[in-house]
Amino acid sequence: MKVIKGNIVSATGFGELTILENGFIVLDKAGKIAAVTEHLTEEQKRLPLMDYGERLILHSFVDMHLHAPQYPMLGMGMDLSLLDWLNTYTFQMEARFSDVEYAREVYQRLAADLIHWGTTRVVMFSSLHTQATWVLMEELEKAGLTGYVGKVNMDRNGGVNLQETTKESKRETLRWLDGCERFQRIKPIITPRFTPSCTDGLMDWLGRLAEERNLFVQSHMNENLEEIRLVKELVPDCDRYWQTYAKHRMWKDHTVMAHCVHIDKDEIAALKEANVVVAHCADSNINICSGIAPVRQLVKEGVWVTLGSDIAGGAQLSMAEVITMTIRSSKILAMQKQEDGNFLSVAEGYYLGTVSGHKYFGSGEGFCVGDMFHAIVVDDSDRISLGRKMTVQERFERMIYRMKKENIVAVYSEGKKVLG
């Protein structure tokens, strides 16, 4: 057991911050939170103490949607339209991951960078390559991350060297799942790329597999208008995009749907009813001109909303940057709708980028007794003096807006220090 001390900023609800100055978090041997307190008991005082002094202790980030094989192309092709971008960069990039050595090099770097940026839990797309997907899972686990990784399924509308036959897709999915048993903290998740990439036959098989093996599902939905039209064309018996997943048993509790940009009342009701998780990807949605998702409205209406970097449609791996882009994006919508002040606050953005994602892994709100400890320690001592003492909340807000890699001086994942 051990004790961690610092200025604790806990997201105890959507938009609700609980600040404990010079507070203590007691961890048990398994890395679970045993106590969060202002004063230690005599017994706790005898435990080894990690004193972070004036530094901030924040929730670590959760990245609920990103494409690992697109990491090398971060920040590239941003002038292209979605289809050109997919064909010129994305599909060619992903096809390279048939090369396992290359995959190892990229995924080692990705895993290290995630930790450096304070992201400890992920829900992630790999490519369609079985071998490379195992490598990704290995590297994430080695770096100390927790999460879900999916071998991508796509048996239609792929790129050159980036498509499977239905038979291959099924065979490789089973082979991949068999090889996943050795992982402790990185679990497989069923991953049809999106409806346009998967035939009905494959979708049906994946849905049944997810059900039989009790696996979660992730995919994309309602990212842009052209895609929505395409889905209608491809699956004429479904009125709504979500029904193309529901039809095959994949519209269910804990299914993660990236984007959900263009969304109406009925779709919101469908999300809520099934407890499907929205992974909102503000930076990507702007960069590739998908649209602006009504993120605050979704939350207010009771939808489970989390955030994703969506690299490489998104140009930043840092979830602090993703949070502030999410806030900006919500401000743009507030301006468009002339709804003064109806934008995400910093506290709300922080909640979405941390706790709302941690809940996917069974954690509660805030730093809760019994939960695995996932946190970052932030040193903002390079801050410019305001000419007066800054409150912890001011320092926190500023760090969400200004966090650089070097501000993150320690990272805890599953109660273990994985950086610093």
Place this chain on the structure above:
Amino acid sequence: MKVIKGNIVSATGFGELTILENGFIVLDKAGKIAAVTEHLTEEQKRLPLMDYGERLILHSFVDMHLHAPQYPMLGMGMDLSLLDWLNTYTFQMEARFSDVEYAREVYQRLAADLIHWGTTRVVMFSSLHTQATWVLMEELEKAGLTGYVGKVNMDRNGGVNLQETTKESKRETLRWLDGCERFQRIKPIITPRFTPSCTDGLMDWLGRLAEERNLFVQSHMNENLEEIRLVKELVPDCDRYWQTYAKHRMWKDHTVMAHCVHIDKDEIAALKEANVVVAHCADSNINICSGIAPVRQLVKEGVWVTLGSDIAGGAQLSMAEVITMTIRSSKILAMQKQEDGNFLSVAEGYYLGTVSGHKYFGSGEGFCVGDMFHAIVVDDSDRISLGRKMTVQERFERMIYRMKKENIVAVYSEGKKVLG
């Protein structure tokens, strides 16, 4: 004389890149560009060579609008509406600059950070304090920056401890100008904060002073709708905001107007006719919910557009980040107007954040013979392998999106190496 070698990426026009791989820039003794060439003459080969190898040589950035005394509050108060933000943070913050020692500490840091982020030329607001404004000019000059700094004038609608009488404002402005003669590269610029802050009497006096002494002018215009309404109320004889400046001889060649978010045909015509420079501040306009300026339209219609970080409405000093936020902001407008593809390209953003600003200082487009050399050297060797060779243009695009302080390994201002 000396020679600089590297991969030169020159913005030779709006959206036009000229790339010289392993090219040379020859500098004369005064720091002016004597040649840009693929091959050195025998004589040039004997000059001292600074070989930057595979690194990129880019134009340095020009920040055409920022508030120096707001630097300490960067990233703070982002949940507040404009008026609360001004009263809770901004005016209180600026009032602190009556303390010259505090000013010294902040401005030393600001000047150093500007250079670290590759900004070598600025057009900047100080506060209304004469002494602190000199300190700012000193520190900028010491750090190697070139630019224009204005002691702010405001004789109405200020904050507590942040307003002058008309008489004080005039007296201090003259005193300030007298003390500016000692500066070589930092010049004074006449700076009525904006129409709501200055009485007609003061405006008139400032306009005449600018004319008599042949000084440029900077101010704010059409930032948000409430402000526009207020100006109409305050100056009922002017139909348009710009006329409140024109009336007092301040709507003229090289006048810098920050924002110009809400703008119509007539105002665009007025900007063009007078050769007034727009300092577009995308990040700030989003953060404080001012609106989205039609930046690409302005350029296309022939308005002189440059970029500003507008700290601390803007949350980032890095002009690379400002450029990509400008691009994002233009993409949002393209989506709103359903004008597919009518957004700023990376090359266009680069032009606006560099060359368009350098032109304010008399430079031409691209790296031109005869111009003072203003450049940054960018090391992107920490990039992740794409599994193939990246072109210089790809590396450039990626660096505009991903530039961190540590990528900027050398900075040249007025031909002198000021960093690295």
